[in-house]
Amino acid sequence: MTEGTKKPFIVREIRQEFPALRQLIYNKNLIYFDNGATSQKPQVVLDAINMYYSKDNANIHRGVHFMSQQATTEYEKARVTIQNYIHAKKSEEIIFTKGTTDGINLVAFSFGELLSEGDEILITAMEHHSNIVPWQMLCQRKNLTLRVAPINKKGELIIEEFDKLLNSKTKLVAVTHISNTLGTINPVKELAVKAHAVGAKILVDGAQSIQHMPIDVVDLNCDFFVFSGHKVFGPTGIGVLYGKEALLDKMPPYQGGGDMISRVTFEHTTYNELPFKFEAGTPHIAGGICLGKAFEFLSELDMDAVQKYEKELAEYAQDMLDTFEGLAIIGEAKKKTSVVSFVVEGIHPFDIGTLLDKQGIAVRTGHHCTQPLMDFFQIPGTVRASFAFYNTREEVDIFIAAVEKSINMLK
């Protein structure tokens, strides 16, 4: 769909597309502010799941029969939809994975095979565990060094420190696009220029950005971009690794099995071409097809308007929370979006989360899989409200009143 045909962004209309939002939790209208963990699904995605298993269910790529071909066509169509959405040059650069974690592990293994002792991987202090642990494992396996670029108290990457850690030994920079805990938007385009200047590649963890802003992998000039389907209004168990073709071509396969081969004998196996080289075994066919539907849904939205709306919503919530005595916002980056994390003096995040739940409000509490970040701020965890375009100001108002009530009960 071209720019001109995009529907105007009207929250009330968008909400109608998400049946999960229309339910009572403990007799209260659900307020779903846990979008950083997973998003709700639009009706078109739910219908597509139903349709796939009711009608099209067949194994793909190898069947000569009608249903198999139909499923293959739909699956490959989804790949192209995603390619177009993130502006990748070729559909071969879109590898279906289980999710962000799987994509990062794939790169850590396969790109890691190209690295040797003494090489360095550079990450930041605000990474999710899934963008830390695979690199630690790789470093152990290949005797590499993991460097961590520090952040300031606002939760922003300290660029000068990043620059100091980046050197000719750095082979990969792995950085989150948007911090799942802080909402900080990292300047990944700028970091890509810096990485390439020393000959390093850059992986962008897009788990928290793909659903909130337009993504153009060519413009970002990232070498890898990974995300999860379920956070971008698609099913769980499916995700995408984008990689530049030339780089993916150089990398050995991650897993062996069916579909990823060209010819197998007991003596020797030659591998299939991209993207199948990295897609061993029967994939999550329904997941891929329905993720394609999620991106078709997104393609009809004016993502610039969405981005603006979500930012304003998060700022509105943050400004209201900021007025509470003893409440501290964790993550005050100049460039941030969609996430508000906070702690309240003398009150455990778990208690606030439990009381909000009983008022029908879903937030996340705890360390958000970023324990090193919690150590940095010297807190056990935060309460995190994370927004999507279907959330409203009215919901924020109810949330704020519920936070106030909870704090008063817990004081």
Add this chain to the structure above:
Amino acid sequence: MTLEEKQQEIISEFELFDDWMEKYEYIIDLGKEIPLIDKDKKTDDRLIRGCQSNVWLDAEVIDGKLLFTADADAIITKGIIGLLIRVLNNETPESVAKADLHFIKTIGLQEHLSPTRANGLLSMVQKIKMTALLNLDSTT
């Protein structure tokens, strides 16, 4: 009061509450009154680490009865510990080991004791039972 009577007493108390917030208000109050573990006993071997909140538990046997002291960093967790201790304190290791803590489900707090709940309470109950069993062995 028997262990079962104590459970029934808690169930009747919770029947008075109209909604969840009232229940939790009560649990929070209970959390402020639990027999606290001595500070110097808050050691790693008495720590039950949950994904989100931590619990410390100590048990002593005095005159053949188990006496528990505890603490937690989250007040709701502490309140639920308070309920558990109220039921299990001053009971013999045998009755603690055999105890069916059905009141938790009846008053609607079973989610806090589910294996997927990240607060360490299930591990705490398991540790209480284990302590009871160990003391059972030493007295027979």
